Amino acid sequence: MLTSALVALERLLLPNACVACSRQVAAATPDDLVCPVCRSRVRAVPAGCARCGQPLPPVGPCRFCRDWPAALDQVSSAVWMGDEARAMIHHLKYEGYTRLSDEIAKRMAAVIVHPGPSLLVPIPLAPTRLRQRGYNQAAGIARSLGRLWRVKVDPGVLARIRETRSQTELTPTERSENVARAFMATPAPPHQRRVILVDDVLTTGATLAAAASALDAVGWRRIGAVTFARALPFTVRLDLG
Numbered sequence: 503m504l505t506s507a508l509v510a511l512e513r514l515l516l517p518n519a520c521v522a523c524s525r526q527v528a529a530a531t532p533d534d535l536v537c538p539v540c541r542s543r544v545r546a547v548p549a550g551c552a553r554c555g556q557p558l559p560p561v562g563p564c565r566f567c568r569d570w571p572a573a574l575d576q577v578s579s580a581v582w583m584g585d586e587a588r589a590m591i592h593h594l595k596y597e598g599y600t601r602l603s604d605e606i607a608k609r610m611a612a613v614i615v616h617p618g619p620s621l622l623v624p625i626p627l628a629p630t631r632l633r634q635r636g637y638n639q640a641a642g643i644a645r646s647l648g649r650l651w652r653v654k655v656d657p658g659v660l661a662r663i664r665e666t667r668s669q670t671e672l673t674p675t676e677r678s679e680n681v682a683r684a685f686m687a688t689p690a691p692p693h694q695r696r697v698i699l700v701d702d703v704l705t706t707g708a709t710l711a712a713a714a715s716a717l718d719a720v721g722w723r724r725i726g727a728v729t730f731a732r733a734l735p736f737t738v739r740l741d742l743g
């Protein structure tokens with residue numbers, strides 16, 4: 503009842519247009535936040551390294567996940583970070599379009615193999631950033647994905663114990679240093695399920711690696727991760743015509 507009232511209010515207050523291209527969404531699906539054209543332009547990440555999902559180099563082993571902690575054993579992303587995926591994440595994070603987490607989770611569930619019995623743990627924001635933004639986009643995505651997958655979500659397992667600079671302008675090495683020891687985890691229960699970290703974007707994996715290390719330090723094992731988007735490696739070009 504309350505939810506439908508909120509949706510009605512949102513329809514009234516927010517323009518009923520695609521978040522990526524601003525075109526009106528189809529009248530038949532007035533609740534959509536992304537139009538069919540933009541949805542079709544969001545490209546799935548093809549199969550790559552069995553552990554990290556990154557496209558493999560032409561020769562030799564995967565170098566993308568080489569320095570990740572051993573505890574982080576499997577990471578999947580649903581789509582490449584093209585313009586449309588970037589617009590979706592931007593609107594979810596900064597423009598208050600919290601319902602986009604459902605659209606994003608739907609895409610993830612369509613592409614990423616169900617992890618089996620597990621616990622979804624969103625990557626937390628630092629408390630001050632959470633207060634500023636009022637919303638942790640990773641927790642929103644985890645809740646939506648948990649509903650689709652019928653998997654429990656626990657945002658209380660991980661906490662960010664120190665502020666970190668925005669990763670956007672940093673090199674891969676700086677990213678790792680920036681997020682090292684940024685997280686603290688609650689101790690693993692005796693009969694733990696597989697843990698799946700949830701985040702919006704994977705760039706170098708530094709954040710996921712730091713979070714996995716924090717879990718590993720207090721006894722969590724079998725740690726995987728899923729993200730909606732993945733930064734495009736320079737070797738991959740999206741042919742969008």
Ligand SMILES: [Zn+2]
Pocket residue numbers: 520521522523524525536537538539540541
């Ligand atoms: Zn569109």
Ligand SMILES: [Zn+2]
Pocket residue numbers: 551552553554555556564565566567568
């Ligand atoms: Zn790899």
